[in-house]
Amino acid sequence: MKYKLIALDVDGTLLNDEHEVTEQTQKTIQEAARQGADIVLCTGRGPQNSIPFMEQMGLSGYVISHNGAATVKVDTREVVHQYAMDAKAIVPYLDYFRKEGVHFDVNTAFQMFVDDVEGLAVEVRSMYENYLMLPSVLPPLHDLSDPIVKVTAFGQPDTMDQVHQDIAAWTPEFNILRSGEYFVDLMHPEASKGNALKQLAERRGYRQEEILAIGNYYNDITMLTYAGLGVAMDNSPLEVKAAANEVTASNNEDGVHAALLKYCLS
Template identity: 30%
Template sequence: MYRLIATDLDGTLLDPDRNISKANAESIKKAMSRGMHFVIATGRPIEGILHIAGQLDLVRPGQYAIGFNGAVVYELNPLRQICSCSITGAQVKEMAVMAEKLKVNYHAFSTTRGLLASKPNQWTDVEMTLNKIGCTWIDFSTIPDDEEFQKFMFCGSAEEVQGIMDDVAVYRNDFTVTRSAFCFLEVLNKQANKGNGLKLLCETIGIDKSETVSFGDELNDISMIEYAGLGVAMANAVPEVKKAADLITESNTEDGLAKVLDRIIAVQS
């Protein structure tokens, strides 16, 4: 019996235009009407989660979300953090120096100040547009060492991000390093990943991992694909996600999430 469904957004629940299809929306509402929790698990901040959750009528008591790739777990109504983990301003400043050395753009999410960037650039514009948020432009050398951050992001074209993977690998021993989109390479607290966020949520609300299903398509989804009782990769997923999954469904343009969810609902009805 599955009681909790967790899904990534871009490339999984959302179509290429970042819309929710009618089939996906209807299947999610059916699942919720049968008492299932539906959890958005994403790299986005809460602002980028709430406008999607609102479309699905998820902003209600007993519904949850995983943000910042597992750095924060939220209850949606009343809106509150269930758990969180962060990196320090001192660490962010060091990463900014690395980004400057590598000649790529960067930005970071402060727990108190929101999105911060050193200068306007097209990739921070993507972040702002995607999540419907603003940005504060600052000199990163002025960040207090003890300021808390959810994550730091190296940004660039697909080729630029691929080109810095080996350089940024030096952070893997002490941090979670994950590629969340073609233009973003993220560095987070070592404990921050979608799988751990899902685990903490399940422990908090009393759901066994065997009762969970997760859907994803990108590298940052692998940990929750592996944690869930049933891990589902989209047909459009990267090879590493497909390898980790128990099942591969149709793509995000073919209502792959709805097709699996409908089968689960039919079996459990």
């Protein structure tokens, strides 16, 4: 098989709009793995709500989580690489979110924290349920035992447009990324899906031309441009399609299945 490492985004790519992996897509991924491909999920989710999809498909290996901030081994839950943020530098951003009434969560590799679990708005609680997450109450940052790898703001698209515009104008201490229509992420300046995929490929001994990446949003651009072949979903914004080498069908039309069939299994 030409492509030995296959990196798949999860939401909007692997999953349809019902947050499901279709049977057809699952079987095609399993066949690619059976023929020797190393499958890695490359997602904005944490490992705790992305590893279950690997297990559902009977796959081991790795997940690149938190948009590249933490790479985790599926079977042992070992964090093999992470980009830790400067906790003190995060404080002004959290102050801004609180002042503007913007919901946010703070993430270590395996845990997610919010200011008030019991008082979550209905739409916020629904979002966490859709993503199979249950956050804990945020303690003082200096009490966290593990490094912070990502801070995510959540809200309506026009609110996130303004948040992104506001904090992107500050001194660039972090990688500030529009990771979804309703999300803005802050991460270590070197944290990205592309950098994490490169680090994992080197660790596993794969050449760049042996890597296939499939994604659908702005946070996928770095991995699409790093991979030997970058494939954008048909439900991607135009800028993401322009960054990719090829475009496949949408996430609701088994685009991952179609791409693997065309470029790996044909």
